[in-house]
Amino acid sequence: xxxxxxxxxxxxxxxxxxxxxxxxxxxxxxxxxxxxxxxxxxxxxxxxxxxxxxxxxxxxxxxxxxxxxxxxxxxxxxxxxxxxxxxxxxxxxxxxxxxxxxxxxxxxxxxxxxxxxxxxxxxxxxxxxxxxxxxxxxxxxxxxxxxxxxxxxxxxxxxxxxxxxxxxxxxxxxxxxxxxxxxxxxxxxxxxxxxxxxxxxxxxxxxxxxxxxxxxxxxxxxxxxxxxxxxxxxxxxxxxxxxxxxxxxxxxxxxxxxxxxxxxxxxxxxxxxxxxxxxxxxxxxxxxxxxxxxxxxxxxxxxxxxxxxxxxxxxxxxxxxxxxxxxxxxxxxxxxxxxxxxxxxxxxxxxxxxxxxxxx
Numbered sequence: 001x002x003x004x005x006x007x008x009x010x011x012x013x014x015x016x017x018x019x020x021x022x023x024x025x026x027x028x029x030x031x032x033x034x035x036x037x038x039x040x041x042x043x044x045x046x047x048x049x050x051x052x053x054x055x056x057x058x059x060x061x062x063x064x065x066x067x068x069x070x071x072x073x074x075x076x077x078x079x080x081x082x083x084x085x086x087x088x089x090x091x092x093x094x095x096x097x098x099x100x101x102x103x104x105x106x107x108x109x110x111x112x113x114x115x116x117x118x119x120x121x122x123x124x125x126x127x128x129x130x131x132x133x134x135x136x137x138x139x140x141x142x143x144x145x146x147x148x149x150x151x152x153x154x155x156x157x158x159x160x161x162x163x164x165x166x167x168x169x170x171x172x173x174x175x176x177x178x179x180x181x182x183x184x185x186x187x188x189x190x191x192x193x194x195x196x197x198x199x200x201x202x203x204x205x206x207x208x209x210x211x212x213x214x215x216x217x218x219x220x221x222x223x224x225x226x227x228x229x230x231x232x233x234x235x236x237x238x239x240x241x242x243x244x245x246x247x248x249x250x251x252x253x254x255x256x257x258x259x260x261x262x263x264x265x266x267x268x269x270x271x272x273x274x275x276x277x278x279x280x281x282x283x284x285x286x287x288x289x290x291x292x293x294x295x296x297x298x299x300x301x302x303x304x305x306x307x308x309x310x311x312x313x314x315x316x317x318x319x320x321x322x323x324x325x326x327x328x329x330x331x332x333x334x335x336x337x338x339x340x341x342x343x344x345x346x347x348x349x350x351x352x353x354x355x356x357x358x359x360x
Contacts, residue, residue, distance in 0.1 A: 021132035044143040050078035051092040076177040096143035135348030176219035186216035267305025
């Protein structure tokens with residue numbers, strides 16, 4: 001009974017802070033043309049096209065998107081948004097926004113429960129505040145896949161830790177329909193389960209640990225088969241990414257290239273900040289969470305420093321590691337930190353509304 005009451009307290013607090021952060025964010029959009037218009041930029045335009053027209057078999061002929069196609073954008077998020085649009089009659093942008101801002105409540109709640117159960121039983125309030133108010137929470141509140149991908153990621157980590165295999169398989173399948181990196185995330189969790197099974201000499205645990213990656217592979221295969229049917233190329237999503245300049249290479253190459261040519265310096269800074277927190281996560285023995293982030297970091301960096309801050313710092317597992325910085329600090333320092341983070345969150349939102357390429 002005490003555990004249930006504590007969980008309800010966490011859920012209530014996470015709901016209140018989530019709602020507060022969404023209200024602040026949504027009010028900020030008023031001077032920039034309103035909520036749906038000001039939030040839909042860059043990748044959102046591709047999702048809008050998928051929601052309205054589905055995937056096209058050929059590349060676009062318009063001047064802005066000449067030779068490009070929406071194949072790198074995986075189908076779960078736009079598919080759900082298209083369903084909401086069909087049921088509600090909303091615009092594509094509004095349907096995608098409604099989906100994400102509704103999922104945001106679930107993301108914060110499941111992340112808070114995870115943090116309290118597996119990371120720190122006492123400081124979950126700080127975690128909820130940072131997750132909701134930080135500048136990198138921006139991507140959970142707009143028409144991007146960060147919210148649904150992050151929610152599924154935390155569920156996968158939660159079910160991995162709890163060894164709840166059926167929901168783990170379902171979430172693994174859905175994760176690879178959201179982004180291709182889902183297969184790496186699930187593979188890391190499968191490796192975690194299999195290593196633990198070897199350590200405890202459990203054959204059944206070892207076999208169960210291999211099933212999530214099979215479910216994830218099925219999800220990826222479904223989309224690849226669809227692309228093969230549509231375009232004749234099962235790897236069309238990867239080939240299109242290459243045509244956008246996201247070719248694979250040694251991670252250090254992209255850092256050197258960015259520094260040498262004086263471009264994407266914000267990505268270089270994000271790289272070194274990410275490396276510090278990956279080290280710090282392992283130091284704090286957050287092995288599963290940090291391993292997932294490390295695999296994501298290496299995969300993202302192998303194709304460039306572009307948007308690395310979004311992939312890593314916009315990740316709820318990163319926020320979990322970040323909050324460990326305050327393990328032995330005073331309440332006064334925590335309060336000042338939350339204030340600074342909140343101000344940076346407001347600044348980041350205004351940068352987004354003003355088309356800042358630092359947040360691209």
